[in-house]
Amino acid sequence: MQINGEMVIGQRTLRGTAGVVRAIDPSRNDTMGPDFGLATDADVDAACALAQSAFDAYRNTTPEQRAVFLETIAEGILQLGSALIERAALETGLPTARLEGERGRTVNQLRLFAKVARDGYFIDATIDSALPDRVPPRPDLRLRKIPLGPVAVFGASNFPLAFSVGGGDTASALAAGCPVIVKAHGAHLGTSELVGKVIAQAVADCKLPEGVFSMLFGEGRQIGQRLVDHPAIKAVGFTGSRQGGLALMRTVALRAEPIPVYAEMSSINPVFLLPAALSNDRAAVAQGFVDSLTLGVGQFCTNPGLVMGLQGDHFDQFVEAAAAALQGKGAGTMLTPGIHKAYVGGVEQLSGIDGVTLVAKGKPDGAGCAAQASLYVCEAATYLSTPALESEIFGPCALLVRCRDAEQMQQVAEHLEGQLTATVHALAADRAHAAALLPVLERKAGRILFNGYPTGVEVAHAMVHGGPFPATSDSRSTSVGASAIDRFLRPVCYQNVPADLLPDALADNNPLGLTRLVDGAMQLPQ
């Protein structure tokens, strides 16, 4: 498939006429062809009108039809072959092996949502039978969840496949029955075009209404703002910076009709090293931590940016081991010049804070957007009294925090803002300490993990990639895993609706074979 600088509006592929941008190769910090045409306001409106007109037909497709559609997209992405990986590598600076892994995850994610659509648990089918002899009589009541409407998805820079055009937000919204309009991320325009065209082709192959999918290019915030401001749009999925997410939330707050915004924004992913765990295995813990910190040049939402330990020899030895491990790490190319600049600025600011001391640096910066890893340490008292230390520095930089005692470590936990993850390293001897931390971490994070590292987000039914603000704008949701579909649904009750007008999900003979809550008890399909 050729990269022509084209967007997708339903079944049309076209060069936008609002201007031209080029993709950037961050390893050279230079642009590359072709020119990509930017969307006009009219393009946004056209995509929204198509999505709105497609909604009723698309949401009334069967679960099987939606599943096949998602599987067709997965197959189409695989069939792009090495062209996709090569373009993504050029545009992001990410290694080929990582991108191949991410492609596997993207395809598995689409297939998981095909299964989620077929299983139909998300429908929450519920039936309360009529009780005509009760005083007063109870009517026949049936509930199912239906999709919200067209969803605006913002591609993320750091997962050009798994959280971009055909990524988790798109897969979960399409599985729910929502048309999707993607605002492609400027950091991987060609990759976006390739995947966008695959999805448009899958729409045609599956004989779905064309408005089910569109993808637009835009620079700055104009196109994104117009998109989320459009009355046809009923929900927004976003992964990016706190600043970007907050701007989106402000735009949506000014709409006449409020809609949900699912913005996954920032997290420093605290790691608590409890004494017995540190006593047992501090060299391995240090190595694992540094590997996690520098994975993908630290460009993960779940990158461990803050590590707490209790003062003493074992913590000092952990710091030494982490320093040694970090010094061996080479400078990796970051995704964009902007991310690289923000990282360098963030590290510089951190290093200038009173009480924060440099522990180690990775190998020096190379060409283009290559970034040097860095590790700092401070006392917990400094951490607790310095608000600036709570900000995420996106990239391979972490702060180690030396706590006086368990009580002070608990204070640090209580002091944290909302997080995507919180990690505890603990052995059996740490149980009392871990048990005290756990309720605090439950209030602070969407995922709590033991004796591991937070990078690596399994796409599964029990995954939560979410958490209290500012980790996300809506702690009730996850953007990874089967439950991500719940973001795009709302319940409707059918009271005394004649059998021949009831949706299949609620018909007496259960033609979709759903698990349903009937008169207050869960019933598996026969």
Add this chain to the structure above:
Amino acid sequence: MQINGEMVIGQRTLRGTAGVVRAIDPSRNDTMGPDFGLATDADVDAACALAQSAFDAYRNTTPEQRAVFLETIAEGILQLGSALIERAALETGLPTARLEGERGRTVNQLRLFAKVARDGYFIDATIDSALPDRVPPRPDLRLRKIPLGPVAVFGASNFPLAFSVGGGDTASALAAGCPVIVKAHGAHLGTSELVGKVIAQAVADCKLPEGVFSMLFGEGRQIGQRLVDHPAIKAVGFTGSRQGGLALMRTVALRAEPIPVYAEMSSINPVFLLPAALSNDRAAVAQGFVDSLTLGVGQFCTNPGLVMGLQGDHFDQFVEAAAAALQGKGAGTMLTPGIHKAYVGGVEQLSGIDGVTLVAKGKPDGAGCAAQASLYVCEAATYLSTPALESEIFGPCALLVRCRDAEQMQQVAEHLEGQLTATVHALAADRAHAAALLPVLERKAGRILFNGYPTGVEVAHAMVHGGPFPATSDSRSTSVGASAIDRFLRPVCYQNVPADLLPDALADNNPLGLTRLVDGAMQLPQ
């Protein structure tokens, strides 16, 4: 139990010192004793601090403990006996029989949420087993829902028991594990004090931390705004006017940390009369409609305020029959002087709109806040071109809309704002017409009912009392029925958490006997 003009802050009962208000008897439009002391800002802060400090302990109570707590509240409300009903009747003008019925509903609602707590479906317990041999290995992942934190509840004027201090928002939030702070409604201060003290007593009887419940009096918006602005508050439940709900949403939008606002605001609850149904039974349909319209002096969120029919003799005869039925209806006392004044103003405004014609009035206004029912008619073309006709007039007033044909009726449906309910009267011969309306109504309303009237909201598992904006601020939710608990929960994932630290809901041996999703398949307890 004495009414002393006291609020409840944890286990303290006290007269607020920020001023004094009295309750109003709307049948006489005059005040009555005692004086109620208003909350200071410090009272709000004290209630919030208590709620925050109670949260971890309360959310870790067992489902059984929470169920017993809710049942204790229900029992306490019943034990107030006639004192509660008499005070509520004085303060609201509602008849004793209605209030006794509402008390039954309130108690049943508390008991339903006791069952919901025990059943534990709301926990969404999910387990994905570790796959150590997979490449890469899958960790052990377990998900449960936990409560959001302290919830601010605003009592509604029109259900002094079922949607006030011990009503649906309170019951569902307490069942979820959230402490509750109620801002009592000024329209039934003494009723609020009685129920508030019952809940505080139940907290003590069940040996729960005192911060689980507080109830504050406040005039105007100051206390409510301070409450929803407090960092301890993590969600808001509100039932009231569109103006009040929007003001609350604006206040919350300015918080540093965004939180969900569940505001149930306004709905005109359209009714579609299809030709065969009208041909068959127009007198009975007209009588049923007028009974529903005037029930409780029209002061239901689900009051049918808009009726569509196709032009012709049958519709004209329906209008005549409705007029006759309405003329027999006496003027009922409205809840407050403010509501009465707004109703009179709304009807006056409606009657002044070009193309809107009076059909009938009920019996004339009596003393105090008594209100005369009224019925108007217009052509669909007028309805479609007059935005003012979409506003709710809270009270016993409806607008009949004469549609040229089925297509124009469909246009009216498409033109509607979000609604709590939409009603269709249809027989088998109307099937094609009803099938065309249904997808539109699904997009517009939270509950769709056939051949009935929308007043009367069953408290059941399949009920939805919600809907797209402006019916509510968040169409993903319901404020009545078992699913109301979902508003106050968020998911947390536990990754490789040691067995002895896992919550009971996720333990291997399933000690709570929950239905759980295990490796992608629903498993009923053994």
